[in-house]
Amino acid sequence: xxAPRRERRKxxxxxxxxxxxxxxxxxxxxxxxxxxxxxxxxxxxEPSPTVQPEQAAILRxxxxxxxxxxxxxxxxxxxxxxxxxxxxxxxxxxIESRAPIVRAALPDRSLLEAVMHGLQKL
Amino acid sequence: MDFRSSDTITGPRSEDVLPTTATAAxxxxxxxxxxxxxxxxxxxxxxIRPLTTEExxxxxxxxxxxNAGVESKTSTTVAxxxxxxxxxxxxxLYLFGTPGQERxxxxxxxxxxxxxxxxxxxxxRRLQVSFDVxxxxxxxxxxxxxxxxxxxxxxxxxxxxxxxxxDLPEEVPIIDCDARLRTSSRxxxxxxxxxxxxxxxxxx
Ligand SMILES: Nc1nc2c(ncn2[C@@H]2O[C@H](COP(=O)(O)OP(=O)(O)O)[C@@H](O)[C@H]2O)c(=O)[nH]1
Ligand SMILES: [Mg+2]
Numbered sequence: 104x105x106a107p108r109r110e111r112r113k114x115x116x117x118x119x120x121x122x123x124x125x126x127x128x129x130x131x132x133x134x135x136x137x138x139x140x141x142x143x144x145x146x147x148x149e150p151s152p153t154v155q156p157e158q159a160a161i162l163r164x165x166x167x168x169x170x171x172x173x174x175x176x177x178x179x180x181x182x183x184x185x186x187x188x189x190x191x192x193x194x195x196x197x198i199e200s201r202a203p204i205v206r207a208a209l210p211d212r213s214l215l216e217a218v219m220h221g222l223q224k225l
Numbered sequence: 226m227d228f229r230s231s232d233t234i235t236g237p238r239s240e241d242v243l244p245t246t247a248t249a250a251x252x253x254x255x256x257x258x259x260x261x262x263x264x265x266x267x268x269x270x271x272x273i274r275p276l277t278t279e280e281x282x283x284x285x286x287x288x289x290x291x292n293a294g295v296e297s298k299t300s301t302t303v304a305x306x307x308x309x310x311x312x313x314x315x316x317x318l319y320l321f322g323t324p325g326q327e328r329x330x331x332x333x334x335x336x337x338x339x340x341x342x343x344x345x346x347x348x349x350r351r352l353q354v355s356f357d358v359x360x361x362x363x364x365x366x367x368x369x370x371x372x373x374x375x376x377x378x379x380x381x382x383x384x385x386x387x388x389x390x391x392d393l394p395e396e397v398p399i400i401d402c403d404a405r406l407r408t409s410s411r412x413x414x415x416x417x418x419x420x421x422x423x424x425x426x427x428x429x
Contacts, residue, residue, distance in 0.1 A: 107353055111392045112360040139335050140278065140307075141250040141319045160234050167242045170250060170319060172307055176276035177236050181302070182333075183280060203250040205339035206367075210425040218251065218341070219418045221312025225270065225411045 138186045140172040141203040148197050157188050158197070165198060241273045244314055252319040253417065254337060256362070257346030258354035262374045262404035263322035264306045266346065270410045271308025271320065279304040280333055303333065318414075337362075342417050343369040346404065349379045352390060359391060370398040370420055372413045396423070 145168045150159035157178065164177055175185045192198040204214060237243075255263045268275045282301045306322040321336065337343070343362055347355050355371075362369050371393065382390070384399050393399065398416050403409045 107356075108390050109353075109356040109359065109392045111394075112363040114366040115364045139252075139339055140321070141252045141317075141339075143248055143250050143317070145245070145248075164234070164236045167237075167245060168247045169237070169243070170309075170317075172278045172319065172321075173237070173276060173309075175278040176307075177234060181279050181281050201248045201250075203252065203339055206341050210341070210421045212422060212425045214251070215341075215418050215422045215425065217316055218312055218318060219415060219422075221310065221316060221318070222411055222415050222418065225310065225407065 137202075138171050138189055138200065139203050139205075140182065141170045143168045143170055143201040143203070144174065144189060145169075145199050145201075146197065147199055154192075154197070155188070158192055161185075161188060161192060162197060168201075237273065243311065243317065246314045247311065247317050249315050250317045250319060252321060252340050253414065254340045254343045254367075255320060255322045255346060256343055256358045256369075257323075257374075258348060258351055261346045261348045261354075263346055266344075266402075266404035266410045266413070267306050267308040267320050267322045269405055269407045270310060270414065272311060273309050275306045275308045275322075277304050277306055305333075320414075337365055337367050340367065342421050343367050344413055344417060345369050345371045347371055347373045347387075348376065349373060349382055349387070350376065352387075355391070359393075368417075368421055368424060370400065370413065370417045372400055372402040372404075372416075375401055375403055396420075 144161075144165045146162045146165040148162065150162040154162070157180070160178060161174060164174055169177075171182065171185055171189065174189075175182050178185065180188075189198065189200070193200060204211075255266055257263055264275065280303050282303055283299070303324050305324055308320045310318040310320070312318050321340075323336075345355055345359055345362070359369070359371075371387075371391065373387070387399055388395075388397075391399075398420050400413065400416055402413050
C-alpha cells in the first residue's frame with residue numbers, strides 16, 4: 104500500500120496535552136460530585152414542591168435506574184449541568200448513585216465474561 | 226439556559242425502563258472520522274433508540290495576548306450519540322459514538338478513562354483520519370480493536386497491509402464489519418471483549 108504510514112506512540116502517563124486548556128464549562132465554585140456519564144442514578148423520594156423544576160424532573164425520570172448520560176439526553180441539558188443538579192440531590196439524599204465499573208490496570212476477567220455472555224444473547 | 230417545563234419531558238418509553246436491579250454499568254467508546262458509521266453502529270446494537278448527550282467546552286485565552294486584559298474565550302458544544310445494551314438484570318453496557326471533531330474526544334473528562342476499551346472504526350478511503358485517534362488511544366493506554374467498515378467503493382486492503390500502514394502490533398485485532406448489521410456490530414464488541422480478556426491473562 105502506498106498510503107502514508109502511521110507512527111506508533113508510547114503510553115504517556117504524564118500527558119501534557121495543550122488542548123487540556125479546554126475545560127468543562129460550568130460553575131467553577133460549586134462542588135460537583137464525581138459522576139461519570141454512566142453512573143447509575145435512582146430516586147429515593149418523590150419530588151416535593153420545594154425542589155427546583157429540573158430536579159423534580161430528574162426525580163421523576165429516575166424512579167427506575169438511569170445513567171447520567173440518559174438524564175442529560177432526556178432533559179436536553181449538558182452533562183456538567185446535570186452533574187451539578189445531581190450533586191445537590193445526592194447531598195440531600197433524594198437520589199442514590201452507583202459508580203460504573205471502570206477499566207482497571209489488569210482487566211477483570213469475570214466481568215468481561217459477563218459482558219460476553221450478555222452480548223452472545225443479542 | 227432554557228429548561229422545558231417538566232410535563233413536556235419525555236423519559237424512556239415503558240419498554241426501555243430498566244429493572245431496579247440494573248446498578249452496574251460499563252462503557253465502550255466508538256471512535257472514527259465523520260461518516261464512518263459510528264452512529265450506525267450504536268444504533269444497530271442498542272436496545273434503545275440512540276440518544277444524544279452534550280457538553281460545553283470553553284477554551285481559555287491561550288498564549289500572549291495582544292490586547293492585555295482582554296480575555297478571549299471560545300465555547301464549543303460537543304454532542305455524542307449513545308446507546309444501551311442490557312447484558313443481564315444487573316449489568317448494562319453503554320456505547321458512546323464520539324463527535325466529529327477529534328480534538329474534543331479526549332477532553333470530555335472521564336469518557337475514555339473509565340471505558341473498558343474502544344472500537345476504532347476505519348474507513349479505508351480515508352485511513353489517515355484514524356492516525357491521530359489511534360495515537361491518542363495508545364498514549365492514554367486505552368485498549369482498542371480496529372473494525373474496518375465495508376463501504377462498497379472502499380479499497381479492500383489485506384489486513385497485513387492495514388496493520389503495517391497503521392503500525393499496529395500483532396495482537397491488536399483488525400476485523401471487517403458492516404455497522405448496519407446488529408450481528409456484525411455485536412461481533413466487533415465480542416472481539417473487543419475477547420481482546421481485553423487476553424490482556425487479563427498475560428502468560429496464557
Ligand atoms: N455500506 C455501508 N454503509 C454504512 C456502514 N455504516 C454506515 N454506513 C452509512 O454511512 C453513512 C454515515 O454513517 P454514520 O453512522 O452517520 O456515521 P458517523 O458520522 O460516524 O456517525 C450512513 O448513510 C450509513 O448508512 C457500513 O458498514 N456499510
Ligand atoms: Mg454520527
